[in-house]
Amino acid sequence: MTLDSVKRALQSPDERMPFAELGMKEDEYQRVKEILGRRPTGSELAIYSVMWSEHCSYKSSKVHLRQFATKAPASEALLVGMGENAGVVDIGDGWAATFKIESHNHPSYVEPHQGAATGVGGIVRDIMSMGARPIAVMDSLRFGGLDQHDTRRVLPGVVEGISHYGNCLGLPNIGGEVVFDPCYIGNPLVNALCVGLLRKDQIKLATAPGPGNKVVLFGARTGADGIGGASVLASATFEDESQAKRPAVQVGDPFMEKLLIECCLELYQADVVVGIQDLGAAGVSCATTELAAKGTGGMAVDLNLVPLRDPTLRPEEILMSESQERMMAVVTPEDIAAFMAICEKWDVPATVIGEVTDSGRLTMTWDGEVIVDIPPGTAADEGPVYQRPFHEPAGQAALNTHVELARPDDLRATLLQLLGSANLSSREWVTSQYDRYVRGNTVLAQPADAGVLRISESMPGADETTRGIALATDGNGRYAKLDPYAGAQLALAEAYRNVAVTGATPLAVTNCLNFGSPEDPEVMWQFAEAVRGLADACKTLGVPVTGGNVSFYNQTGAAAIHPTPVVGVLGVIEDVARRVPSGFTAANLRVVLLGD
Amino acid sequence: MARVIVDVMLKPEILDPQGQAIARALPRLGFSSVADVRQGKRFELELPGPATEETLAEARKIAETLLANTVIEDFHLHIEEDA
Amino acid sequence: MARVIVDVMLKPEILDPQGQAIARALPRLGFSSVADVRQGKRFELELPGPATEETLAEARKIAETLLANTVIEDFHLHIEEDA
Amino acid sequence: MMRVGVVTFPGTLDDQDAARAVRLAGAEAVPLWHADHDLRGVDAVFLPGGFSYGDYLRCGAISRFAPLMEELIPAAKAGLPVLGTCNGFQILCEAHLLPGALTRNAGLHYLCRDQGIRVENNATAWTGQFDQGQEILLPIKHGEGRYVADAATLAELERAGRVVFRYTGGNPNGSLNDIAGICNEAGNVVGLMPHPEHAVEELTGAPSVDGRGFFTSILKKLVTA
Numbered sequence: 001m002t003l004d005s006v007k008r009a010l011q012s013p014d015e016r017m018p019f020a021e022l023g024m025k026e027d028e029y030q031r032v033k034e035i036l037g038r039r040p041t042g043s044e045l046a047i048y049s050v051m052w053s054e055h056c057s058y059k060s061s062k063v064h065l066r067q068f069a070t071k072a073p074a075s076e077a078l079l080v081g082m083g084e085n086a087g088v089v090d091i092g093d094g095w096a097a098t099f100k101i102e103s104h105n106h107p108s109y110v111e112p113h114q115g116a117a118t119g120v121g122g123i124v125r126d127i128m129s130m131g132a133r134p135i136a137v138m139d140s141l142r143f144g145g146l147d148q149h150d151t152r153r154v155l156p157g158v159v160e161g162i163s164h165y166g167n168c169l170g171l172p173n174i175g176g177e178v179v180f181d182p183c184y185i186g187n188p189l190v191n192a193l194c195v196g197l198l199r200k201d202q203i204k205l206a207t208a209p210g211p212g213n214k215v216v217l218f219g220a221r222t223g224a225d226g227i228g229g230a231s232v233l234a235s236a237t238f239e240d241e242s243q244a245k246r247p248a249v250q251v252g253d254p255f256m257e258k259l260l261i262e263c264c265l266e267l268y269q270a271d272v273v274v275g276i277q278d279l280g281a282a283g284v285s286c287a288t289t290e291l292a293a294k295g296t297g298g299m300a301v302d303l304n305l306v307p308l309r310d311p312t313l314r315p316e317e318i319l320m321s322e323s324q325e326r327m328m329a330v331v332t333p334e335d336i337a338a339f340m341a342i343c344e345k346w347d348v349p350a351t352v353i354g355e356v357t358d359s360g361r362l363t364m365t366w367d368g369e370v371i372v373d374i375p376p377g378t379a380a381d382e383g384p385v386y387q388r389p390f391h392e393p394a395g396q397a398a399l400n401t402h403v404e405l406a407r408p409d410d411l412r413a414t415l416l417q418l419l420g421s422a423n424l425s426s427r428e429w430v431t432s433q434y435d436r437y438v439r440g441n442t443v444l445a446q447p448a449d450a451g452v453l454r455i456s457e458s459m460p461g462a463d464e465t466t467r468g469i470a471l472a473t474d475g476n477g478r479y480a481k482l483d484p485y486a487g488a489q490l491a492l493a494e495a496y497r498n499v500a501v502t503g504a505t506p507l508a509v510t511n512c513l514n515f516g517s518p519e520d521p522e523v524m525w526q527f528a529e530a531v532r533g534l535a536d537a538c539k540t541l542g543v544p545v546t547g548g549n550v551s552f553y554n555q556t557g558a559a560a561i562h563p564t565p566v567v568g569v570l571g572v573i574e575d576v577a578r579r580v581p582s583g584f585t586a587a588n589l590r591v592v593l594l595g596d
Numbered sequence: 597m598a599r600v601i602v603d604v605m606l607k608p609e610i611l612d613p614q615g616q617a618i619a620r621a622l623p624r625l626g627f628s629s630v631a632d633v634r635q636g637k638r639f640e641l642e643l644p645g646p647a648t649e650e651t652l653a654e655a656r657k658i659a660e661t662l663l664a665n666t667v668i669e670d671f672h673l674h675i676e677e678d679a
Numbered sequence: 680m681a682r683v684i685v686d687v688m689l690k691p692e693i694l695d696p697q698g699q700a701i702a703r704a705l706p707r708l709g710f711s712s713v714a715d716v717r718q719g720k721r722f723e724l725e726l727p728g729p730a731t732e733e734t735l736a737e738a739r740k741i742a743e744t745l746l747a748n749t750v751i752e753d754f755h756l757h758i759e760e761d762a
Numbered sequence: 763m764m765r766v767g768v769v770t771f772p773g774t775l776d777d778q779d780a781a782r783a784v785r786l787a788g789a790e791a792v793p794l795w796h797a798d799h800d801l802r803g804v805d806a807v808f809l810p811g812g813f814s815y816g817d818y819l820r821c822g823a824i825s826r827f828a829p830l831m832e833e834l835i836p837a838a839k840a841g842l843p844v845l846g847t848c849n850g851f852q853i854l855c856e857a858h859l860l861p862g863a864l865t866r867n868a869g870l871h872y873l874c875r876d877q878g879i880r881v882e883n884n885a886t887a888w889t890g891q892f893d894q895g896q897e898i899l900l901p902i903k904h905g906e907g908r909y910v911a912d913a914a915t916l917a918e919l920e921r922a923g924r925v926v927f928r929y930t931g932g933n934p935n936g937s938l939n940d941i942a943g944i945c946n947e948a949g950n951v952v953g954l955m956p957h958p959e960h961a962v963e964e965l966t967g968a969p970s971v972d973g974r975g976f977f978t979s980i981l982k983k984l985v986t987a
C-alpha cells in the first residue's frame with residue numbers, strides 16, 4: 001500500500017483526493033491547498049476534514065454563538081469562559097466548579113446503549129481535562145412517542161447505557177429530563193452534563209507550550225471506532241469501492257475511564273502536567289492540532305508510536321479514530337518518569353508519541369516519512385465560517401394563531417388521561433437505574449427540581465467550606481417550535497428557577513442546542529432566534545454562558561425535530577445544610593403562591 | 597427435542613472491554629500462555645420436535661432480531677446433537 | 680495458534696432470568712416454536728502454538744478458577760479447529 | 763483509636779463514603795490498596811462497593827485474586843472482622859469466605875432505591891448494636907444482587923441463624939428467602955447488598971441514619987474484645 005507522504009503529494013499534485021466523501025466542500029478543499037501551497041496528503045486531509053466539520057468547527061453556528069460573549073453580563077464568578085473544554089466558575093472559599101452539557105444524539109440512535117454510554121464518557125473527559133474531579137452527571141433525554149415501535153429499542157438502550165457508564169464511574173446522577181414527542185422518533189436526543197470540582201488556582205488548559213516537552217497519549221489503545229469515512233483514505237486507491245467500511249460504532253469501557261479519572265487526579269496532585277486535552281470526536285487530530293495551536297505552536301509526532309488495538313490501522317484512520325477513554329498530556333522531560341509511574345500504578349497505558357517544538361508546524365511521520373506538515377492553527381481555529389441564510393418558516397404565524405379550546409365535559413377522565421400520559425408519568429423507571437448516592441455528597445437528587453451537592457467532602461482539603469452547588473437542566477421543544485426566541489428564554493427561566501428554589505444563587509449557564517439541518521433556512525432561523533433569545537435572557541438575568549454544544553442535522557429527510565435548546569444552570573448555596581427540599585415537610589404550614 | 601445453540605460474539609473490530617480485562621488479569625494469576633481473550637454470549641434454545649429446516653430458519657431469525665445486536669455483534673448457530 | 684472455547688452456563692437448578700425474559704418475549708414477537716431459552720457465556724482463549732496437553736490443562740484451570748463460578752455455573756471446554 | 767481498613771480495588775467506588783462512615787463513628791479509616799500484601803495492622807476491614815475491574819466477567823471474580831486478598835482471606839478465617847457491602851459482598855462470595863453467589867437481578871435492571879431490611883441476627887461482629895428483628899432503611903444500588911445457593915447451603919444458613927438481613931416491603935432482586943445479607947460461621951465476616959455507608963448523615967444519602975449501627979457495633983466489639 002502506498003504511503004501518501006508530503007513528498008509524494010508534491011510529486012503528484014493533481015491526484016484526486018476524496019474530500020467530498022469526507023464531507024468537505026470544494027471551496028474548503030481549495031482553501032486547504034492554498035494554506036499548504038500544495039495538495040494535502042491523505043493524513044492532512046483527514047485532519048482538516050474532521051477539524052473543519054460542523055461538529056468540531058461550529059462553522060454554521062459561530063456567527064450566532066458570538067452573542068453569548070458580546071451580550072455576556074459582567075460576572076465576577078467567571079474564571080474560564082467559552083472556548084475551552086468547559087467553563088469554570090468561582091464558587092467561593094477557593095473552590096471552582098466546571099460544567100458542560102454535550103450531545104451524543106446520532107450515535108444513540110444507531111446503537112442506543114453504546115451511543116449514550118460514550119456520550120457520558122466524553123463529557124466526563126471534558127471535565128477532567130480542566131483539572132477537575134468529576135463529581136456528578138445529569139442527562140436530558142428526548143424520545144419518540146412512547147407508543148412508537150422504535151422507542152422500545154432506543155429508550156431502554158439509552159437509559160441502560162447512561163446507567164451502566166455513569167454508575168461504573170461512581171458519579172451520582174443528580175437530575176435530568178425525559179420527554180416524549182413523535183418528532184424525535186428517528187432522532188432521539190441524548191444530552192449529558194457533567195460537573196467537576198477543582199481548586200480555583202489549579203485550572204488546567206489545553207495547551208502545549210515549551211519546546212522539548214513530551215506529548216503523551218494515555219488511556220485506551222486506538223482501534224477502528226468511528227472511522228467509517230477514514231477508510232476511504234486508507235484504501236489502496238481512493239477509488240477502491242470494495243474497501244469495506246470500518247465500523248462507526250464506538251464502544252465504551254467505563255472501567256478504563258474510572259482508572260483514567262483517578263490517574264489524572266493523581267497526576268494533577270503531583271503537578272506533572274503542563275497541558276492536557278481529552279480525545280473526543282476528532283481523536284488524535286483534534287488533540288494534537290488544538291494543543292499545538294494554543295501552545296508554542298509546533299509539535300512533532302511519530303504516529304507509529306500510537307498504541308493500536310487493531311494493528312492494521314493506517315495513519316489516516318489513526319488520525320480519525322474515535323476510540324474512547326484516551327487523553328493527551330504535555331509533560332516536561334524531568335517529570336516524565338513520575339508521570340509514567342502514576343499511570344502504571346493505575347494500570348493506564350501511556351506512551352510518549354512526540355514532542356513540542358518551536359517550528360510553528362505540526363508534523364507527523366509514519367515509517368520515517370513525513371505525512372503531515374501543517375500550521376496547526378489553520379486546522380484548529382481557522383476553519384470556515386458560514387453566514388447561512390435564514391428566514392422565518394412559512395407556517396410560523398399559523399402555528400401561533402389563537403385557538404379556543406372547549407372545556408372538557410368530564411374533568412375526571414381528563415385528569416386521568418393527563419396522569420397516565422407519557423410526559424407526566426413517573427420517571428422512576430429511569431431514575432431508579434441511576435446511582436444517586438455514590439460519593440456520599442448528594443444532598444438533593446430525583447425527584448427534586450435541581451440536584452444539590454455538598455462541596456466539603458467532595459475533595460481532600462475542602463472540609464472547611466459549608467458551600468454546595470445546585471444544577472438543573474431544562475428545555476421544551478414545543479415552546480421553542482412556536483417561538484424559538486421565547487422558547488430558549490423559557491428553558492433558561494425554568495432551569496434558573498429550579499436552581500433558585502433550592503436556596504442557591506444561579507451563577508452560570510451551559511447549553512446544548514439541538515436542531516435540524518443548518519442548510520435549511522427555516523431551521524437556521526429557529527437556531528438564530530433561539531441563540532438570540534438565550535443571549536438576551538442571560539444578559540437580563542445576569543448569568544453568563546460558559547460553554548455548551550451545538551448539535552445540527554437532527555432530522556430525517558426533510559422533517560427536522562422541534563428546535564430543542566436545552567439549558568443547564570449552575571448555582572451556589574452558601575450553607576448547603578440550609579437547602580430547601582421540595583414537598584410539604586410538616587402539617588399546618590401555610591401554602592403561598594408566588595408570581596403571577 | 598432439538599437444541600439450537602447460538603453463539604454471539606462482538607465483531608472482531610469492536611472493542612471488547614470484558615475480554616481485555618480478563619486477558620490483563622491472567623498473567624497476574626500466574627497464567628502466562630494466553631495471548632488474547634474475547635467474551636461473548638451463548639444461548640441454548642430448546643425446540644420441541646426434531647430440528648427441521650423451518651425450526652432452524654426460525655432460530656436464525658430469533659438470533660438476528662433478538663439475541664444478537666448485529667450492529668456490533670456476529671452470531672453463529674448450530675444444532676447440538678443428543679440434547 | 681490454537682483457540683480454546685469455554686462455554687459457561689448456569690447450573691440447571693439456578694434461575695436464569697435473562698433466558699426467561701427472552702423466552703417470554705418470543706411469542707410476542709411471533710416466534711412460537713421455542714420451548715425454553717438459557718443464556719450463558721462463551722469465552723474464546725487464543726493460545727500461541729498448537730493445542731497441547733499442557734495448554735489444554737492450563738485452559739481448564741483458567742476456566743475452573745476464573746471464568747466459571749462453579750458454585751452456580753458449569754463449564755465445558757473444547758478446541759476450535761482452523762482458528 | 764480503633765483502625766478500620768477500607769479496601770480500594772481498581773474500580774472501587776464507595777471507598778471514600780466508607781472511610782467517612784468509619785471516621786464519623788470515631789475510628790481511624792486506613793486505606794488499603796489492592797496491590798499491596800499488607801493489611802497495615804488494622805482491627806477490622808471494610809470491603810466497599812463499586813465495580814472492581816469493571817465487574818467484567820462476574821462481579822468480584824477478578825478482585826478476589828488481588829495480592830491484598832491473599833492476606834485478607836487467612837486473616838478473616840482467623841477471626842478478623844470483615845464487612846463487605848455490595849461489590850464487597852460479591853468479592854467475599856467469590857473468595858469463598860461466604861457461601862453462595864450473587865447473580866443478575868430478577869428484574870434484569872440495575873436498581874437504586876431506599877430499601878427496608880430486617881436485622882435477623884444481632885450477634886455478629888457488625889450488628890451488635892441493633893435489636894434482634896429491628897427494621898432499618900438502607901439504600902441498595904446494584905444490578906447483580908440476587909443471592910443464590912444450593913438447597914443444603916440455604917438450609918444450613920437458616921438453621922444456624924446466618925441469614926443476617928432480610929429484605930422487607932418487597933424483594934428487590936429475587937434473592938432466595940429474601941436474603942439481603944449473611945455471615946460466616948464465626949460471625950466475624952458479614953456481607954450484604956445494601957449500603958450502610960450511604961445512611962450515616964442527615965444531610966446526604968438515604969433518608970435514614972440506620973447505617974451508623976454497623977460502625978458503632980464493630981467499635982463496641984473491638985473495644986470490649
Ligand SMILES: Nc1ncnc2c1ncn2[C@@H]1O[C@H](COP(=O)(O)OP(=O)(O)O)[C@@H](O)[C@H]1O
Nearest residue numbers: 056082083084085280511513546547548549550
Ligand atoms: N451552544 C453553545 N453555547 C456556548 N458555547 C458553546 C456552544 N456550543 C459550543 N460552545 C463552545 O465552543 C467551544 C467548542 O466546543 P466543543 O467543540 O464542543 O468542545 P470540545 O472540543 O470539547 O468538543 C467550547 O468552549 C464550547 O463550550
